[in-house]
Amino acid sequence: MKTAKSPEVASAETPDKRGFYGKFGGRYVPEILLPALDDLNAAFADVRNDASFQQQYQTLLKEYVGRETPLTYAGRLTGHFGKARIYLKREDLCHTGAHKINNAIGQVLLARKMGKTRIIAETGAGQHGVATATVCAHFGMSCIIYMGSEDISRQKLNVDRMRLLGAEVRPVESGAKTLSNAINEAIRDWVSNVDDTFYIIGSAVGPHPYPLMVREFQSVIGTETIDQSLEQEGRLPDYVLACVGGGSNAIGMFYPMLDYQDIRLYGIEAAGEGVQTSRHAATLTGGHPGILHGSLSYLLQTEHGQIAEAHSVSAGLDYPGVGPEHSFLRDTGRVTYTSVTDDQAIEGVRLLSSKEGIIPALETAHAIAYLHELMPRTRSDEFVVINCSGRGDKDMETIAKFIKQP
């Protein structure tokens, strides 16, 4: 049996004081934002050791989000492959239907502590926007959500939810009209209103301390999974899978496990129509290091350093960048990053729905789809955990369109 030694030791070094994970990360932002990042860094450092903040956060996770989320044994899915046992970490059961709310609660609490009155956020799939709007409604705050108009049309249900929750959804018309453009517009808003505005980033991206902050607020996923694995299987998992867009559900799952070297970690990106085509979002597989949205990380870009348009059937993975810590973990080899296509992801939705009665989000379905490759290599005395990052209600229109096709 593997022992649950403290995972703090080796990983405590990342990021360094200046926000670097190896060479990745940093704070490549206009001068105007530096005071805001300094304030944020100081406030975040305070709340990490502030018992009353932590208690408020934990109480909301328990009583409002519904944590802890179960670790569900997927018996029929296991039977389908006939190899290692498969478990699902059920972030889809979080209030609002995805892991995003773990982070939104943390950052809204921090904003309140800092006395910021105006909340802005970007969203791709709409899950982070819904989570932010939800937490703001809970606290009687208003918020503005930037969303690419392409995403507005493919995640309409979530747009209606945000509006019902009282958020103002501002369509973004530039570039591919998806997540990356929404982040640009949110940063421009922040630059213009930096004194009273708190920008809640929805993934493990952006300038320091955002990737660290998002990691910390999402680490509850991995911490619970470790405890539940010990309780249900008497040991730690052999394989852990998570989908990677910007990388928040993945880093939340992986970070507490990094020092348990026997756990094999897999991050699954969106290969869109194929990594050999120009229409994909597999940043760590097909990109090169560069600077976007305040940090150095792998990026999809042209030879001239212009940011390329990403493509994925899932709006939440449709981003040409990735969190800097994932770039670091890719280069150190601690995590294996791989990708699956749009078609495979749709097949993943079908598989989990029909075998387990759980309709996953299209993002999550990428991790499910990777089972086809992974499972033949596993043994029946091993077990796999998949981070089931969200539920698929928001994707029903897109899924129905695909499934109708011959």
Added chain:
Amino acid sequence: MSLFITAGYPDPGSTVELVEELEASGADIIELGMPFSDPLADGPTIQYASKVALDQGVNIDSIFEMVRAIRNRSEIPIVLMGYINPVLQYGLQAFFLKASSVGVDGIILPDVPPGEFPEVEALCSDYDIAPVFLVAPNTSEERMRIVDQASRGFVYCVSVTGVTGAREGSEVSLSVGKFIDKVRKNVTQNPILIGFGIRNHQDAMAISGKVDGFIVGSALIDHIRMVYSRPDWIRRTGTFVRHLKYGVKTGSDKSE
């Protein structure tokens, strides 16, 4: 007076001639924007100009060629302004080597504030390219001194908390009035040029007593966009620039 245009806007073929006209009309410094796909400190005007330039294939090599051509005819100081990623992909060392060999005088990288990317600052000094850094209304006095220390050529004082682009009414002069004394007190080794939001001669005059010069970008590009369909758009742009610098001489003078 420093003028900003996006290299290759409105078309790559006219940048050299346009710069000549800007100089003849009173520009003391030319800031050439290196277009980037995701200009997150820029408002709609420069976003638009960047896209037009990129759609016509402008890249760092073609910008270096433009600088070389300008240098054949003029000694006007040229400062390149752009985001770091295209520079990084070009290769930092190669970029600074080439920039200095074609006659670039300075560089402004809005997403590289002092201290966050030391290698860039070292290369500026190795290749004798003046690094121009920015101060903003919310910059602390201590930080202003750091920016002054790190900069050469001038310090770019951002007039308002926001992105580039023309501003309404007297927003710029009101904002500048509130913090310029602090800038003067702490930025002592470099001239202070103020930019963002300046539309016309009155805007410039309202603030110019307090600083060493001003920068116009978006308003110039907006003007070019308006007159570009005319065959004599470059000459008309020259008129606009003279009005910017010297004011409109007579009430009947119809400027564009």
